[in-house]
Amino acid sequence: MVLIVTIVAVLAAVLLANGTKETSMQLLQWKGTGTTKNLQEVILGRCYNYITTVNPELRDKDCQKIWETMQKAFIYKNPCNITTEDYQLLLDLASHPIPCNKSLFWSKTNDLVHRYTKTNHSFLTLEDTLLGYMADGVSWCGNPSSPGINYESCPKWSECESNPTSVYWKMASKMFAEAACGVVQVMLNGSIEAGAFRSNSIFGSVEIFNLDPDKVSAVQIWLMQNIGGPASESCTGHSITRLKSILEERNLRVSCEDNYRPVQLLQCASDPDHADCRLCTNSVQ
Amino acid sequence: MTQAFKLHRALLQDRSLSLSPTEIGLIKRITSPILSLCLFFTLLFQQIVQSVEKVGLLFSKDYVKPTEIDGKKKWKGEGTTPNLESIVIGRCYEYIRIVNPSIGEKNCTEIWEAFKKAFINKDPCNILPSDYELFINLALHTIPPNKSLFWENNHLLVTSYSDRTRRYMPLCDTLIGSFGDFLNWCGQANDTGFNYDSCPNTEECENNAVESFWKIASITYAKQSSGVIYVMLNGSAIGGAYPVKGFFADYEVPNFQKDRISRIEIWVMDDIGGPDLDSCGRGSVQILEERLKTMGYDITCIDNYKSVLLLKCLDYLNHSDCSIVSSAPSTQRGLVSPHRGGSWSRLIYTIFVAFVFEICFNPLN
Numbered sequence: 001m002v003l004i005v006t007i008v009a010v011l012a013a014v015l016l017a018n019g020t021k022e023t024s025m026q027l028l029q030w031k032g033t034g035t036t037k038n039l040q041e042v043i044l045g046r047c048y049n050y051i052t053t054v055n056p057e058l059r060d061k062d063c064q065k066i067w068e069t070m071q072k073a074f075i076y077k078n079p080c081n082i083t084t085e086d087y088q089l090l091l092d093l094a095s096h097p098i099p100c101n102k103s104l105f106w107s108k109t110n111d112l113v114h115r116y117t118k119t120n121h122s123f124l125t126l127e128d129t130l131l132g133y134m135a136d137g138v139s140w141c142g143n144p145s146s147p148g149i150n151y152e153s154c155p156k157w158s159e160c161e162s163n164p165t166s167v168y169w170k171m172a173s174k175m176f177a178e179a180a181c182g183v184v185q186v187m188l189n190g191s192i193e194a195g196a197f198r199s200n201s202i203f204g205s206v207e208i209f210n211l212d213p214d215k216v217s218a219v220q221i222w223l224m225q226n227i228g229g230p231a232s233e234s235c236t237g238h239s240i241t242r243l244k245s246i247l248e249e250r251n252l253r254v255s256c257e258d259n260y261r262p263v264q265l266l267q268c269a270s271d272p273d274h275a276d277c278r279l280c281t282n283s284v285q
Numbered sequence: 286m287t288q289a290f291k292l293h294r295a296l297l298q299d300r301s302l303s304l305s306p307t308e309i310g311l312i313k314r315i316t317s318p319i320l321s322l323c324l325f326f327t328l329l330f331q332q333i334v335q336s337v338e339k340v341g342l343l344f345s346k347d348y349v350k351p352t353e354i355d356g357k358k359k360w361k362g363e364g365t366t367p368n369l370e371s372i373v374i375g376r377c378y379e380y381i382r383i384v385n386p387s388i389g390e391k392n393c394t395e396i397w398e399a400f401k402k403a404f405i406n407k408d409p410c411n412i413l414p415s416d417y418e419l420f421i422n423l424a425l426h427t428i429p430p431n432k433s434l435f436w437e438n439n440h441l442l443v444t445s446y447s448d449r450t451r452r453y454m455p456l457c458d459t460l461i462g463s464f465g466d467f468l469n470w471c472g473q474a475n476d477t478g479f480n481y482d483s484c485p486n487t488e489e490c491e492n493n494a495v496e497s498f499w500k501i502a503s504i505t506y507a508k509q510s511s512g513v514i515y516v517m518l519n520g521s522a523i524g525g526a527y528p529v530k531g532f533f534a535d536y537e538v539p540n541f542q543k544d545r546i547s548r549i550e551i552w553v554m555d556d557i558g559g560p561d562l563d564s565c566g567r568g569s570v571q572i573l574e575e576r577l578k579t580m581g582y583d584i585t586c587i588d589n590y591k592s593v594l595l596l597k598c599l600d601y602l603n604h605s606d607c608s609i610v611s612s613a614p615s616t617q618r619g620l621v622s623p624h625r626g627g628s629w630s631r632l633i634y635t636i637f638v639a640f641v642f643e644i645c646f647n648p649l650n
Contacts, residue, residue, distance in 0.1 A: 038378040041393065045375005048368040053467050063371070119445045119599055137383050262602050265595045269446075272591040 027143055028079070032156040035140040035149050043067050046134045058096055058130060066093050070134075073164065076148040079141035080160035082167045094130050095175055100182030107203040108189040108196075109224060116187075116263055123185060126176045135172070139165055173202050177210035183218045184211065187263065188240075190225040191232050195239035208246060218253040222260035227271045234258050360409075362486035362493075365470045365479040373397060376463045377424075385450055388426035388460065396423045400464060403494070405472040409480065410490035414501035421505055424460045430512030430545075437526070437533050438519035439554065446517075446593055453515065456506045465498050503532045507540035514541070514549045517593065518570065521559035525569030538576070548583035552590035557601045564588045 036042060047063035073086040104123040106113040117123050126132040141154035141164045155163040186203065188196040198204050211219070223240065225231050233239060235256035247254045268277035366372065377393035403416040434453040436443045447453040456462040471484035471494045485493045516533070518526035528534060553570055555561050563570050565586035577584050 036382055038382060038393070041371075041374050041378040042382065043375075044371050045373070045377075045379060047375075048371045049375065052366060052368060052372060059367075063368070115445075115448060116599075118448075119596060262599050265599050265602070269592045269595040270452075272595060277595065 026145060027150060027152060030079070030141070030150070030153040030155040031159060032154045033139050034152045034154055036138045037151060039138065039140055039149070040067060040071070042138060043070065043134050047130070050130050050133050054128075054133070055096075055130070061094070061096075061130070066090065066134075069093055073168075074140060074142040074149075076144060077142045078144055079150065079155050079163050082162050082164045084167060084171045087168060087171050091131070091171060091175060094134070095179070096130060098124060098129065098176070098179045098181075101184075102182075103176070103180035103184045105177075105184065105186040105203055105207055106188070107186070107198065107201045108192055109187045112224060112263065112267065113187045116266055119266065120262065126172060129172075129176065131172045131175070135165075135168060141165070169202060170206055173206045174210045177207040178212060180211055181215040183220060184216055185220045185222060187222045187224060187260075190223045190234060190237075190258070191230050193232055196223055196233045196237065197239040197243040204243075208243070208250070211247075211250070211252060213251040216252055218255065219247055221254065221256040222263060223256060223258050224263055224267070225259060227264075227267045227274050227276055358483035359480070360471075360483035360485040361489055362471075362484045363469050364481040364483050366468045367481065369468065369470055369479065370397065372468065373400070373464055377460065380460050380463050384458075385426075385460075391424070391460070396420060396464075399423050403498075404470070405479075406475070406477050407472060408474045409471040409485055409493055412492055412494045412497045414497045414504070417498055417501045420464075421461065421501060424464065425505065425509075426460055428454055428459065428506070428509045428511070432512075433506070433510035434515045434517060435507075435510075435533055435537055436517040437528055437531055438522040439517055442554070442593070442597065443517055446596055456502060459506065461502050461505065465495070465502065470494055499532060500536050503536040504540050507537040508542060511542065511545035512547055514546055516549065516551045516573075517590075518551060518553050518563070518573075519556070520553040520561055520563045520570075520588070521556040522562070526553050526563035527569040527573040529569065529572060534573075538580075541580075541582075543581060546582065548585065549577055551584065551586040552593060553586065553588050554593055554597065555589060557597050 044063055044067050047061070047066055051058040051061050051063065069090040070087075073090060074082060077086075102122065102124045104113065104117065104125045106125060113125055114127060117125050117128050127136045139154055141150050142148055143150040154165070157163065157166050190196050221235070221240065221243070223233065223235055223237075225234075235258050240256060244254045244256070264276070268274065271277065374393050374397050377391070377396060381388060381391050381393070399420040400417070403420060404412045407416075432450075432454040434443060434447060434455040436455065440457075443455050444457060447455050447458055450458045457466040469484060471480050472478070473480050484495070487493065487496055520526050522528075551565070551570065551573065553564050555564075562568065565588050566574070570586065574584055574586060
């Protein structure tokens with residue numbers, strides 16, 4: 001009898017041990033894209049590339065330390081439990097001043113706004129600063145058990161808001177808005193049905209509330225519609241009026257321009273023969 | 286000590302000091318060793334400082350073999366880009382993971398090692414394009430038809446217009462090109478490190494690491510191009526829109542694969558408001574057109590191709606015909622050559638010498 005009990009006990013212990021082992025090896029499953037492979041090499045390379053060729057004034061930044069701080073923020077952690085404090089050290093290491101009158105915010109105009117800043121170096125989006133440059137187009141999240149990083153999947157915003165990438169962008173956007181001075185610009189999309197300005201976008205929920213009225217003199221809105229339309233919204237539109245009132249309440253001067261011409265020309269580069277793309281130049285073919 | 290020197294000097298010059306020969310001899314025997322000792326210790330200290338400097342550097346992460354001779358740089362060109370390895374490997378992974386994942390899996394570390402092998406530990410004036418062969422074979426990938434964009438004298442415009450492979454895929458938007466774009470590098474004979482101080486430029490020697498790289502990269506790029514070929518030239522460039530001696534003329538055109546090319550389209554872009562020195566059917570462009578026609582290609586040529594012109598006009602809207610002299614930013618930001626001179630050791634050495642000088646050779650007393 002004692003023998004049977006002992007055997008049962010041993011078997012139970014073994015099974016339980018195996019069971020816990022399985023749980024500790026478990027990779028959490030999520031609905032979003034997993035961590036970008038070779039994340040370390042990409043982030044490090046981008047950091048060095050940025051401080052060497054894009055903005056050599058930052059040549060004394062320690063990229064190795066920046067990467068390590070970034071990794072520490074999410075590795076081995078449950079990716080639904082990330083806070084801005086986790087990234088505070090990274091923020092301190094990687095932030096840098098932004099010249100006045102150059103900040104360019106955006107919402108739902110990702111491709112267009114970045115094509116613009118790659119061509120016209122008078123403006124900087126968040127993705128043209130070190131923090132944004134390193135993380136643009138990349139995804140990452142941790143996992144409580146080894147190896148600490150989840151390359152299979154990462155939580156979408158709909159699954160949990162406090163995931164590593166969402167928190168990162170929220171924190172970086174806040175910093176970018178706080179650092180803005182002089183005249184700031186924002187490029188919005190006048191061809192989407194849901195409205196050019198949305199309160200639940202990062203611009204609408206984080207950036208406009210972190211602009212410092214003592215530093216920012218005015219906000220210029222560029223409302224861009226797709227070449228050939230649809231012209232869902234213009235400067236007199238409903239969501240723009242709402243945005244204007246929010247900004248004015250915060251003591252910021254606001255102006256708005258429909259289809260800001262330089263940016264429109266950029267759109268025209270992809271559709272040069274359209275009627276909206278006529279140029280008054282004598283050297284055009 | 287000071288007195289000893291004076292005495293010694295006087296004795297050597299045989300000034301009369303009213304001393305007997307034995308006394309003189311004795312004094313000589315005493316003072317001369319003191320002076321020799323001073324000199325000896327000075328030299329010893331110098332050697333110690335130099336060795337410590339070398340040892341310290343050896344253990345430092347940034348050890349660089351001294352490449353300066355008497356404070357002058359060995360070569361006239363800029364040195365290797367700092368953190369080259371991290372930048373290049375990062376770009377490689379970024380390319381295969383984010384920019385163009387369709388090319389499949391590549392081993393970036395292996396490619397980097399092959400790249401380095403081409404020029405490390407060799408005479409930096411004797412690097413041939415064929416030295417990069419292994420690197421090229423590892424980094425090669427197909428270029429979609431109708432996406433090749435060749436150019437001369439408008440690097441930044443091409444980069445903006447190509448939009449990182451989304452519109453076109455010029456050489457700088459291929460994996461091979463991303464290894465070298467806006468970067469600089471060279472090695473040294475009998476040394477496994479990079480030369481961060483200076484690198485030979487083309488005038489000093491043509492067979493340098495960077496020049497040979499672009500030669501073989503251009504040859505390879507041309508061989509892989511197919512469908513409609515696009516060429517963007519600068520109609521305001523001094524010396525002609527089509528440089529008859531240049532990478533395009535010497536390494537790309539001769540390597541076009543005739544059976545895979547349907548036609549060639551040339552765009553001659555003038556600087557906004559700039560001089561119209563060359564255009565289709567004129568000057569050097571005509572030379573290019575003739576050359577390609579003779580080779581049997583179907584050629585079209587467009588002056589100020591509208592799509593690209595719109596991009597150029599972005600910066601110069603105020604002028605009615607977008608005319609302002611182009612203010613394109615410099616193509617290579619100033620690189621930092623970290624100062625590797627042992628300034629601290631020199632300082633200590635100087636202080637010591639001054640000290641010794643004071644003791645041994647005080648001129649004021």
